[in-house]
């Protein structure tokens with residue numbers, strides 16, 4: 029049987045949701061306050077789920093220190109206290125919705141982890157709104 033282990037991390041970041049192909053009235057209609065041209069922030073909570081077999085030698089699925097350091101390097105350092113639209117290259121041409129942030133985080137971590145592991149990203153944008161990728 030596979031076992032899931034989880035690592036939680038938090039970061040604070042600013043963003044603005046808009047589609048550059050639409051006029052401001054349409055963007056306001058679709059994105060409301062999230063289209064504020066001066067940006068706004070969220071206290072994001074990230075939960076990385078990693079699924080694998082328990083290693084009989086260590087008793088671990090993965091040493092969580094490895095996952096902690098990877099999240100720090102790939103997510104916290106580039107995202108925390110930054111403006112996602114302006115400071116993070118992945119969102120230059122990608123609307124930084126919770127959905128897209130979760131997808132970007134998945135791809136960054138996936139590329140750094142052995143293929144024997146499956147991962148899933150859960151990202152809370154607010155206490156009540158969260159997404160999972162893959163869903």
Ligand code: NI
Nearest residue numbers: 043062068070
């Ligand atoms: Ni927002």
